[in-house]
Amino acid sequence: MAVPKRKKSRSRTRSRRAQWKAAPLTLVACDRCQETKRPHTVCQNCGTYDKRQVLAV
Amino acid sequence: MPAPKKGPRLGGNGTHQKHILANLAKSLIEHERITTTEAKARQLRPFVEPLITKAKKGDLHARRQVAATLELRNTPFYSGRDTLFKLFEEIAPRYAARPGGYTRIVKLGPRRGDNAPMAIIELVEPLTVAQEATREAEAATKRAVKENEAKAEAAPAEDAAPVADEVTETEVADEVEDKVEDAAPKSDEA
Numbered sequence: 335m336a337v338p339k340r341k342k343s344r345s346r347t348r349s350r351r352a353q354w355k356a357a358p359l360t361l362v363a364c365d366r367c368q369e370t371k372r373p374h375t376v377c378q379n380c381g382t383y384d385k386r387q388v389l390a391v
Numbered sequence: 392m393p394a395p396k397k398g399p400r401l402g403g404n405g406t407h408q409k410h411i412l413a414n415l416a417k418s419l420i421e422h423e424r425i426t427t428t429e430a431k432a433r434q435l436r437p438f439v440e441p442l443i444t445k446a447k448k449g450d451l452h453a454r455r456q457v458a459a460t461l462e463l464r465n466t467p468f469y470s471g472r473d474t475l476f477k478l479f480e481e482i483a484p485r486y487a488a489r490p491g492g493y494t495r496i497v498k499l500g501p502r503r504g505d506n507a508p509m510a511i512i513e514l515v516e517p518l519t520v521a522q523e524a525t526r527e528a529e530a531a532t533k534r535a536v537k538e539n540e541a542k543a544e545a546a547p548a549e550d551a552a553p554v555a556d557e558v559t560e561t562e563v564a565d566e567v568e569d570k571v572e573d574a575a576p577k578s579d580e581a
């Protein structure tokens with residue numbers, strides 16, 4: 335069976351993992367309450383979307 | 392080879408997917424508004440809307456077809472009669488004036504735990520009298536414009552044919568536009 339010839343050095347492992355990055359979250363201001371929210375979703379603060387009350391708060 | 396259906400597939404196999412969709416549809420009819428994952432909501436919409444359209448026909452055949460799709464069977468614990476009754480006698484008349492588009496999907500964002508994007512799918516409100524009037528007026532205007540365009544296209548083609556060498560294309564286009572503008576207000580009044 336094919337097996338790795340060498341142990342992966344700490345440096346290699348860490349260099350590879352240096353590319354793991356979290357993407358910044360896209361946020362917009364809510365029309366109603368100006369709280370930040372995800373675009374195209376219900377505002378979790380005031381429960382409105384498209385000027386319509388969707389969730390009870 | 393048959394091409395797979397568009398969008399995400401639910402459940403483990405085809406029958407499982409059918410059961411999931413039927414159960415979601417039953418819940419939606421019963422509660423009129425359910426919270427589920429966005430993928431399920433998106434699959435549910437083209438599943439229930441034809442059922443509502445069927446229910447608007449209201450005959451026995453439609454009733455049996457809907458009952459079969461919703462997998463309504465008489466069991467000691469659950470009878471689908473209430474669901475079917477509600478769909479045909481309550482929901483269908485509400486949408487008599489609405490040509491499809493009976494549901495609304497609103498996104499809620501990711502769920503805690505598995506980060507699945509969630510959504511609310513709900514039956515929309517019936518059209519108000521004012522909305523219906525606006526819709527009809529808009530449709531009438533569209534029809535009138537279309538008819539005028541058809542007339543305008545037919546008329547200059549006959550007139551312009553003999554003198555085509557002298558009349559440039561831009562002039563013809565201007566004439567057509569003028570005719571459409573003149574004709575549009577008249578049809579609105581009528």
